[in-house]
Amino acid sequence: MTEKSSIRWSQEMATGVDVIDSQHQNLLQMVNGAYQELDKEVSEIVFQRVTKELLSYAIYHFQTEEHLMKEYGYFEECPEEAALHVDEHRSFSAKVVAARDSVNSEVKEEMEQILEFLNNWILNHTQNVDLKLGGFISLKEKQRGTEANG
Numbered sequence: 828m829t830e831k832s833s834i835r836w837s838q839e840m841a842t843g844v845d846v847i848d849s850q851h852q853n854l855l856q857m858v859n860g861a862y863q864e865l866d867k868e869v870s871e872i873v874f875q876r877v878t879k880e881l882l883s884y885a886i887y888h889f890q891t892e893e894h895l896m897k898e899y900g901y902f903e904e905c906p907e908e909a910a911l912h913v914d915e916h917r918s919f920s921a922k923v924v925a926a927r928d929s930v931n932s933e934v935k936e937e938m939e940q941i942l943e944f945l946n947n948w949i950l951n952h953t954q955n956v957d958l959k960l961g962g963f964i965s966l967k968e969k970q971r972g973t974e975a976n977g
């Protein structure tokens with residue numbers, strides 16, 4: 828697997844919401860771990876396991892975000908952005924499921940491409956829609972703070 832694929836969480840990725848940021852760090856760590864494992868041993872069993880772990884953590888993480896969206900009124904105040912965001916979560920899960928069903932143990936390149944896709948998806952998603960969500964929640968938090976103090 829290529830070195831360039833390895834990504835580390837950095838401060839620029841911070842959404843400002845601690846729970847989201849720490850889950851993003853875990854998610855990135857899992858993708859990097861998946862790369863390393865498949866680098867050591869290319870097999871369908873390893874691929875199935877790492878993608879299964881990745882998918883279940885991603886679903887847990889999406890639930891956290893979507894719960895926050897509800898809690899802070901994101902669907903009411905930013906309906907289009909919220910719908911787009913949730914769509915991206917769903918398409919990620921669908922992509923992982925489809926990849927797991929289709930992958931062939933003989934094709935190392937295919938597994939690499941899938942991980943590459945997931946890697947890029949996470950980077951793109953965290954730096955776009957998640958940053959917007961983070962900004963929204965931070966603003967709401969500030970407003971709540973002002974109301975509580977005022």
Ligand SMILES: [Fe+2]
Nearest residue numbers: 892952956957
């Ligand atoms: Fe998200």
